[in-house]
Amino acid sequence: MAKKLASKILVIGWDAAEWSVIEPLIQQGKMPALQKLMSEGVYGRLKTLDPPLSPMLWTSIATGVRADKHGVCGFVEPVPTGEGLRPVTSTSRKVKAIWNMFTQENLKTNVVSWWPSNPVEEINGVMVSNLYQVATKASREDWKMPDGTIHPKEREEEMKEFRVHPHEITLNMVAPFVPNIVEDIELRKDKRVASIIKIIANAASVHAASTHLMENTEWDFMGIYHDAIDHFCHTAMRYHPPLRKHINEKEFENFKHVVESGYQFHDMMLERTLELIDDQTTVILLSDHGFYSDHRRPLQIPKEPSGPAAEHSPYGVIVMKGPGIKNTGEEITGASIIDITPTILALSGLPLGSDMEGKALTYAFSEEIQLEFIPSWEEREGFSGMHDKNAVEDPWAAQEALQQLVELGYIDKMDDDKLEMVAKSKLESDYYVARNMVDGGRLKEAILIFERIFTESSVIRYGQRLAFAYLNLKRYDKVGEIITQLKELERKDLEETKKKVKEKNPEDPFLNKEFEEPNYLEYIEGLMLLALNKPGKALPLLEKVQKKNPNSLDIALNIAKIHKLRKNFSKAEKQYIKALAIDERNSIAHHGLGISFLRQNKVDAAIDEFLLALESNFYMPSVHYHLGEALYKVEEYQQAAEAFEMAIHLAPGMTKAHKWLLEIYSDKLGDHENALRHKEFLNNNIKGEIIVVTGLPKTGSSLMMQILEAGGTPILIDDVELKGTKKNKSMEFAKVNLIQKDTSWMIDARGKAIKMVVQLLNYLPVDYNYKVIQMNRDISELMMSQQVHLGKKATPDTLPLKLFNNYLSQLNKLNVWIEAQPNVQLLKVEFDDLIENPTEQAEIIADFIGEDMDLNAMIQVINHDLVKVRKK
């Protein structure tokens, strides 16, 4: 058994808790209990999963896996009759939760109100379901406890008493949230006030039940879940200060305290909860996602299922304190909600499932421990208290089976409207699963789902996600197809809206509205152009989209990337600053801003930005690398060496960092032992980096070799004696074609460019790093050029189809091969772009090579070639 660091673990869930609300409250001393917890443990941001839907997320938190594995795929599931929907239940969960694992290990566990936990499971302890606190009757006397709310059943009567009915909530209890309620009698009838009263009552019920169990039961693990912060925020975050232009001032005055008081109420409850634990208990307080509280608050909630999730921000909170956790009060980075179950298991000395998708947050532990793994908790024998898998049906599968029985005539036809509602929810549930897969990097699996649901439904949102997934997989032809389909759907949508408007008012000016390409399509097109190395064409599109979406982080980052690529660092700087105004802790923006400063020689500012990037995400090797570069510039050689060492620690193959370290240790620090270490590494482990220019015949690879040579990159071609001959003109090195048999010549190719046909690339040995420049040209144009070269007649109609397909297949194979090579970086260059935009392309090539290159000389070579092309 692995070492046990914590003997008791208490997990407190605050749905939607967000640092941007908490931080000012802590500064004002308004959340003393949380402040104490943070100062005696560790705290940090906790990354959510996409889509940020709470039942999916809390189940990932409790299981360590994503929705496609755990089975809770949204807010609803079909009712057992198949004719309608109900809130998602615990029977949808297909895998063991942390309380099942503890039960299996014969450890005592209490769970209160986890979402979803109804019906309760027969765990080794007490389980109170998430329907416990929901008042179903107008009076407390009539409010019965439904079956499946409490385990064990004999505790029902006892637990019933701790439910607080909304009618018990007094004016004094609501006053901290809505102070004007004391004087303003009309305000008491406002439905937002009714919501606030319910939320207070629900929170009080959960808190009373959990404190009662803490006082009266023994437990090794206890999980308490509060949804109140999320609900207060959905009700009133729009009134949270500062007042925004479109918010009514009177309403602002009435409801501006709701969010703040909600957090303070939670801090008060936390204080009591912490009074009930001993010093042997490790506390983990967390939220599943955050909640935008500033200028990023959406102006409108999208009118679509789960639309309110647009208010959720991607980072929640985590605070850990107690045995096994560092007591330094330091901030931790890089934690995700998927890491919680592995962390609890590791703290408890229990094995982690190898099938879990997260990691144990061992960097927050007070000591190093050896983790133990088992293949899966699902295969571990023993009573876990989980619902009997054989007795529990997948509700969606059950609904489909019922529908089949209807079609066969075995049971009566179901209500069409209800069935349609179920069918739509099923698509929506699949959509969430696919988004969850994209979030986990499983693009190919997600695409299969997006393709199916988009084909079945033509729902535009599904098509949008499909287009982005194709884009990320570099399947640009498919992106183009989807863009065309989406445009068509948008056109139809407009026509249908016009029809409806016309029926009401034939003179409505809306009927004159012309079709305008929606913003998101321009965004996708812009991103595609950027991915295809056409930043010049991408920039105006993205800038246009940014005007309409000034608060989009991704747009700002992409525009900044273009400026950085084109070495326009002052413009890049502005966009990164814009990105940081949207998300002040974004590590990519801090890194980019740092590079922009560094290249403009504002070295101190650059260092600040790199340090801020590392504060948000320490595990970015390229940030450590650039920090090293900046520190070198200010002659802080020892610190620069430390930064480069960290870059190598995180990314051992980073050749450039080894080179810097060799120079610093030998020339600046006189540390010959360390210098030797890096010299040996460079000589042995990584033999070097080779630039490989490739492409199908006649795609301009010789031209690319000439461009590189002009830019200052050494090239490896056959003997100079061949200068001026046909062979030399084609910039070839004969031994390259024998690579299958002999690679000894490659040692001489280090740091140089070579030319190689596509078909030979997969013979490149793994002990070198490669930068591959792939030349592309329109294939039909290319083949015509080849046919002419061979003295054959060439028109678009006479091209040999077989050869055409063969070329396509070779290019596809190349792409598949390159994707699987960790030591290969790829740059695709279009021949036409090279001729049309020589300056831009020269900049892109220089950026890819990563050295200072003579851009003018490179452009001159291209222009010279252009003259030849035009002459032809």
Added chain:
Amino acid sequence: MEKSDRIVQIGPQGSLAVLALGSIGLKKWREAVQIAQEKEAQKKTEDGKEASK
């Protein structure tokens, strides 16, 4: 004096602090409410008796 007793006694009647005490606060508060209601009922009865005299 227990913290819950103190809050019920010194805080405004039915304040949020009572709920924040959890089970013990709830019990004490409900007891206090019941006592107050009984007192009020008793007062009403007495007032009624007075009035009928």
